Amino acid sequence: MDEKNNANEQINTSSGVGNFIHAIIDKDLKDNVYGNRVHTRFPPEPNGYLHIGHAKSICLNFGIAAKYKGLCNLRFDDTNPVKEDTEYIESIKRDVKWLGFDWEDRLFYASDYFEQLYEFAVKLIKKGKAYVCDLSAEEIRQYRGTLTEPGKESPYRNRSVEENLDLFRRMRAGEFPDGSRVLRAKIDMSSPNINMRDPVLYRIAHVPHHRTGDKWCIYPMYDYAHPISDALENITHSICTLEFEDHRPLYEWVLRELEFPTPPKQIEFARLELTNTVMSKRKLRKLVEEKYVDGWDDPRMPTISGLRRRGYTPESIRDFCERIGVAKRISKVDVALLEHCLREDLKLKEPRMMAVLRPLKVVITNYPEGQVEYLEVENNQENPEMGKRLVPFSREIYIERDDFMENPPKKFFRLSPGKEVRLKNAYYIKCEEVVKDEKTGEIIELHCTYDPETKSGTGFSGRKVKGTLHWVSAAHAVKATVRLYDHLFLEEDQLEGADYIEWEGMYLNKNSLEVLESYVEPALAEAKPESRFQFLRHGYFCTDISSTPDNLVFNRIVSLKSSYKPE
C-alpha cells in the first residue's frame, strides 16, 4: 500500500468476520480492478442533522478504508440549494469527528464540480445522449408510464445536437423560468426500469446556493451528480442504501457514456431501522418544528448530537454499528441493543455514585447530633483501579421515597415500619416511626435507629438483612435536576395503558421526559458538563451541557436493567 496510514486505522470497526461488501472488495483486489486501491466516501446531503442510521454508513465507509488501508472522503452532496444550509454542514463535520473518524484533507462538495458536471452534460448532448425537454413536470410524469406500461417518447426527444446545445447554454444563462425546461438523458422510454426512461439530469431553479451563490440557476439531479462525483474523486466502491438498487443501471450508464476508464462500483446495503424512534430527516425536522422535542440535539432524538447530549459515547455507537453488521435485507433493530452497548462500554469506566432521585428524609434518632463520618467507598467495585472516595454520613439522610412502604406486600424487602435494611457502605437502620403531615397525611419523614455494630467494612456478619438502600447525607447533599427519558415513540405492542399521540402513522410517547428535583452526593457538586456516572440502582447518567455547579443537571442515558436478550 502506498497510501499513508490514516488515523481511522486505530479504530477497530472491522471485526474478524467479513461482510458481503468485504467479499466484493476482496475479489476486486484479487482481480486487480482498481490496482491495490480501496477508496470509499460518506456523502451526506446537508439538509438536516445526522442520525444513528448515518452512523452505520459512516462506520461502514470509514471502517472499510481502515480495514484495507485505503481512504474515505467526506463529501457534501449539496445539489439541492432549496433545502440545504451551512448550519447542517457544520453539525455533520462535528458529528463525524466526534464518532472518531478523520477525512484528513479530503473534504469535498458536489457543488465544487458544478462546472465539470456542466461540461459532462455538454459531452452527453454532443454524443446524442441527452436532450432539452420542454414538457412540464406533470407531463413528464404522465409520459413516463408505469411499472406495467412502457413510457411515451417526449416530442422534444429528437431535437438536433445544435438546438440542444443552444438551449442548454441558454438554460444556464438564465433565459428561462423555473420548471420550463429540463435536460434529460436519452436512454429508453420502454425500459422495464423506470429510472432509465429518459431521467432528468438538470433542472432550472433560480435559487442561490450556499456555496456558489448566484452563479448557477440550473442544478444537477442526484442520480447524475453522484456517479460523476464518485468518479472524479477516484472512488472505488460507492456504498449506499438499498433504495438506490434500481438506480444502479443509471449510475453505470452515466459513467459508461462519459467514458470513465475504471468507474466506481455501486454497492447497496440495508439501511438501519431502529425500534421506538424515527430515522428520516424529514420526520426528525418535523418533530423539531412542531416542538415535540427541544431541538435537533434533544437527548431523546436519534440524531448523533442528541445521542451525544444524552451521554452516549462514540465507542458504544461504533460497537453497536459493528454488532448489527451489514446485510441486504432490512430488519428493524431493537433499540435495547444500542442501550446494551452503552452499558457494556461504561460498566468499568465510570464511577458509581449515590443520588436520591425522589427524596424522603430519614432522621437517625440515636446517631449523635453534629457528628459526621467520612466513609471510604470504592468508586467502582468491578474496577479497583478507579480508587476510592469519601462519602459523608450523618444523623439526617435522604433515601428514595420508593424504598419505603408503610403497608408493604409480602416480598417487599426494603424499608417499612419495624423492619431493618442496610444502608449501602454504612450501617443497618431500623424504622421506628413514620411522621406524617397532619393535614394531608403525606409521609414527610421517617425516624430510624442505627446499630453502630453493623458498620460496613468492619467485618460485621451478624444478622442478615435483605434490602440495601442508597442514600445521601442531608447536610451534605447537593440539589440537582435529573431528567429521566423514555422512548420518543412506542411500538404497537407497547401501547396498552400508555399515554400517546398518533403522529405520522406512529405513536408518540407523551411520557418521554420526566424532570425531577433530586439530591446527589457532594462529590458530584463539581461535575463537569458531559461527564458520566453510574447512579447506584438508577442507571447511567451524563451531566448536561447546560449544567453548572449552581444548577446541576443530569440526563439519564439508560437504566441499569436491560431488556436486551442476546440471541
Ligand code: ATP
Ligand atoms: P434520510 O432518509 O434520513 O433523509 P438520506 O439517505 O436522505 O437519509 P443522506 O444525507 O442522503 O440521507 O445520507 C447520507 C448517507 O447515509 C447515504 O449514503 C445514505 O445511504 C446513508 N444513510 C442514510 N440513512 C441511513 C440509514 N438509516 N442506515 C444506513 N445508512 C443510511
Ligand code: MG
Ligand atoms: Mg438523501
